[in-house]
Amino acid sequence: MNAPLLKPALKMPPRESTSQQVYELLRTAIVNATLAPGRAISEIEMANQLEVSRTPVRESFRRLAAEGFLKVVPQVGTVVSKMSRRELMDALFIRESIECAAARLAVKAPLEEREALHRLMLRQRAAVDRGDIEEGLNKDEDLHRGLIDLSGHPRAWEPVRQARAHMERVRRMAIPELQSNIKAAEQHERIAAALVAADTEVLVRELQAHIRLIEGFIEGISARYPDYFED
Structure with missing residues (x-):
């Protein structure tokens, strides 16, 4: 398993929902290339690193895919979108x-x-x-x-x-x-x-x-x- 990348950055305001926290964290990690373009990621991996259930991660993946930051690649799974x-x-x-x-x-x-x-x-x-x-x-x-x-x-x-x-x-x-x-x-x-x-x-x-x-x-x-x- 990849070394934890995201946990130290999980410092969202407590008023935010878990789903929003996870979304903001993953989005930031993609924008600043902590999660590099082309990197494969999974709900299980992210949920384990962030110590949350898979539900907020799944919701975040859907939002990020709709925004063009993630995409599903056959035989690979979910990957961070490369830049175009x-x-x-x-x-x-x-x-x-x-x-x-x-x-x-x-x-x-x-x-x-x-x-x-x-x-x-x-x-x-x-x-x-x-x-x-x-x-x-x-x-x-x-x-x-x-x-x-x-x-x-x-x-x-x-x-x-x-x-x-x-x-x-x-x-x-x-x-x-x-x-x-x-x-x-x-x-x-x-x-x-x-x-x-x-x-x-x-x-x-x-x-x-x-x-x-x-x-x-x-x-x-x-x-x-x-x-x-x-x-």
């Missing part, structure tokens, strides 16, 4: 379409709300500078969600969240090798400055360039880890 360049480009399209539209509306938000997002950017940059990868990534997500909230359409976040998760698999792998977190933080500074200045043209241009940064990461990571990609 085509699907990553679809995710990029979703993010660019929604987030750039949100940015055009966000510049109309009250100045104090735009400045609050700028302060959040400063905290994200500080986390990156001190090498706190997890905090930097969490603040990164808060920034993008905050921009959508400022647009007045918070429900637009869910499709962006799903698209980001698939792109995040590449970006996390690119942090040590391609310094993706530093490049993203630098772009966030320009995005936040344009937001505060209510400069729509610059904001959309910088945001678009930021989202498209993933294209270079895909090329770099797929060259290093070709077995992690299916196309």
Whole structure:
């Protein structure tokens, strides 16, 4: 049996149901490549590692399969889905379409709300500078969600969240090798400055360039880890 990979990370809020805890943990493990693309996993293995029954694991597997993170392979069983360049480009399209539209509306938000997002950017940059990868990534997500909230359409976040998760698999792998977190933080500074200045043209241009940064990461990571990609 594989050595336990997930138990140390099981620190979900007690208010969450067991099924939600297991789902969040497995999803995070896939996104950060603790469960690498192509790895076979089973309900029994995960239930044993997490010390839960198979029911919440089975429910989590179904949700993750529906989101494209797991798939069933004949004669093999359930495996972590490999990454697809085509699907990553679809995710990029979703993010660019929604987030750039949100940015055009966000510049109309009250100045104090735009400045609050700028302060959040400063905290994200500080986390990156001190090498706190997890905090930097969490603040990164808060920034993008905050921009959508400022647009007045918070429900637009869910499709962006799903698209980001698939792109995040590449970006996390690119942090040590391609310094993706530093490049993203630098772009966030320009995005936040344009937001505060209510400069729509610059904001959309910088945001678009930021989202498209993933294209270079895909090329770099797929060259290093070709077995992690299916196309």
